[in-house]
Amino acid sequence: MDYWSFGTVIFECICGFRPFLHHMQPVQWISKVKNKGPKDIMAIEDMNGEVRFSTQLPYPNNLSKPLLELVECLLQMLLLWDPALRGGGLDPETNRPHCFTAMHSILNMKVMHVLDMTSAQLHSMILGTEESLHSLQIRLETQTQAHIPPLSQELLQESGMSLDPRWPPAQCLPDGLCGWDSFIVFLFDKSLTKYSGPLTARRLPDSVNFIVRETKTQLPLSALRKVWGEAVSYIRGLKEDYLRLYQGQRAAILSLLRYNSNLTRYKSVLLSQSQQLRAKLAIFKTSIQHDLEQYTKQTDTGISSEKMLKTWQENEKKVDEFMEVADVSRLDDEIVALHSEIVELQRSPFARRQGDVMEQLENKAIELYKQLKAKCKSPDPPHGYSDSSDMVGTIVQMVQNQDRVLKDLYTHLSKILICKRRIVDLFPEVEGAIVKIKASNAEVMQMQLKRQKEFWFLLKIACAQRDSLSPSFTQQSTDSETVSQLLDDNQRYMAQLTSLLQDATQEMEHSVMDQDWSWIQFGAVKVDTQ
Incomplete structure (x- = not known):
């Protein structure tokens, strides 16, 4: 296995260029690179033409710290100058080169x-x-x-x-x-609940920092090509930093919506319990008022109980207290206002990605790099040197734009976190109100059961008093019943007598008319003759 080539490919995939002075001729390259140390994995030529070796990957490299250390250790085993030592030697446990053990650790981490x-x-x-x-x-x-x-x-x-x-x-x-x-x-x-921003931008690479400080300095195109490539990588890194923070803001708003969904569910339970309690209290209060009215009417002639009257009056006061428990209008108003604020947060332009300007600046930097690369490949470049004014201007615009968008992002994020804190603070209040309403509901049911038991008790008392009435009262009742019966008999007899008299009168009228009344006429004639 060609460990050197494998290590070179890994390095170039990470950094974008080969590790050891790829622009030099072979003879010059060997004379320089053979002086590297056993753990050196790269060599660079600075702006003054001096060659410097390093045991670490250059910045930026987009590797996380744990992975960076393992990859550097792997490259140190692969990029040894002595071919016999490349690969790190045999691992006695696996009987394979140590570089394979390192790669296995990287792939399984x-x-x-x-x-x-x-x-x-x-x-x-x-x-x-x-x-x-x-x-x-x-x-x-x-x-x-x-x-x-x-x-x-x-x-x-x-x-x-x-x-x-x-x-x-x-x-x-x-x-x-x-x-x-x-x-x-x-x-x-x-x-x-309030995060400060904007935050400091990521650190500039040394070579990019040099052209920022020495913008007008004329440098060879070959040197500028590498520096501008790092500048493009830096600008892209600024955009990626913003996109990661924007993802965090999106995660915060999604978490807020989850909390809001739970709060809405609690609110539905709260309003349902409140309406049920109000309905039961309205029925119970109407019943108590009716009982008090009926009790007042029959106090003089019926049954009276001061203890029962006091209990009913206390229940009427408790109903008013429970009505206050059932009143959840304040919590409802707060939740509705909070819902409105969340909707406004979602509609805010800062809730959407603000990276359009960053993408334009990134494309501008890439285009500048392509133009410089084309000049370097030209067989007869018009100028062998150039300054970095255009690229530095793009870097400055990118940093300023990042400061602006991060300030807006953190302002919007703080509003999201404030709403979330308000929801978290409302949860105990809503839960407490639900518990109180349930307790009041149970107590109202107990009061209703007690009221029913009191009615049954009154019925028992009434039945007992009826069974234990005094004899005089019984005699008076019997006498009154006899008089009533006599009057009824008298009326019945009078009706029968009237009917008999009418029948007799009709029979007498018919019998008189049937008699011979001719003698009356004879007597009248005789009188006339006389």
């Missing part, structure tokens, strides 16, 4: 990238297979700039869901290097 949203620092944590979330949080406390304690840490995935403490964090990572390398967890400090 589990790394979780944690972006601290309070400082915009990216922490890469190597995870054990069974390492708990609490163990990870303790390690983060020591590495974060603000030393955030575990109780104040909130680790959100890109979907807005928190890491489940019941499972090892390593189970959240996607399979494969490409999976976990793009997987980011966002760290928030729950004790803070």
Whole structure:
């Protein structure tokens, strides 16, 4: 296996150029590179023409710190000048070169990238297979700039869901290097609601820092080509830094929406319980008022109980107290106002990605690099030297634009976190109101059952009094019943007598008319003759 070529390919894939003075002729190259140390993995020629060796990968390289150390160790074994020593020698445990053991470790490692949203620092944590979330949080406390304690840490995935403490964090990572390398967890400090910004931009590479300080200095095109390539990488890195922070903001808004969804569910339960309690109280109060009215009417002639009257009056006062418990209008108004603020946060232009200007500046830097590259390849370049005014101007614009968009991002993020804190503060109040309403509901039911028992008790008393009436009262009742019966008999007899008289009268009328009344006529004639 050609270890040297393999190491060179790895280096070029990471950095974008070959490790050892690729622009030199072979004889000159050998005379320079053979002087490298056993752990040197690269050689660069500075602006003054001096060759400097390094045991580390150049900055920037876009490798996380845990992976960077392992890759540098691997390259140190592959890029040894002595061919017999390349590969790191045999590993007695595997009987294979040590470089294969290093590659196996790299391919099997589990790394979780944690972006601290309070400082915009990216922490890469190597995870054990069974390492708990609490163990990870303790390690983060020591590495974060603000030393955030575990109780104040909130680790959100890109979907807005928190890491489940019941499972090892390593189970959240996607399979494969490409999976976990793009997987980011966002760290928030729950004790803070306002994050400061804009944050300091990433550090400039030494060569890029040189052209920024010496903008008008004329440099060879071959040297500028490498420096401008690093400048393009730096500008792209600024854009990626913003995009990661924007992903953190999106995770925060998604987490806020999850909290808001839970609050809405609690609100529905609260309003339902409140309406049920109000309905029961209205019925119970109407019943109590009716009982008091009826009790007042029959007090003089019926049954009276001061204890029962006092209980009913106390129940009427309790109903008024329970009505205050059922009144959840204040909480309802706060939740509705909070919903409106969340909708406004979602509609805000700062809730959308503000990277258009960054992309334009990145494309401009790439175009400048392509133009410089074309000049270097020209067989007869018009000028062998050039300054870096255009590229430095693009870098300055990129840094200024990043400051502006990060300021807007953190202002919007602070509003999101304030709304989330208000929701968290409302949860205990809503839960407490639901508990009070349920307790009041149960007490109203007990009062209703007690009222029913009191009615049954009154019925028992009434029945007992009826069975134990005095004899005089019984005699009076009997006499009154006899008089009534006599009157009824008298009326019945009078009706029968009237009917008999009418029948007799009709019979007499018919019998008189049937008599011979002719003698009356004879007597009349005789009188006339006389």
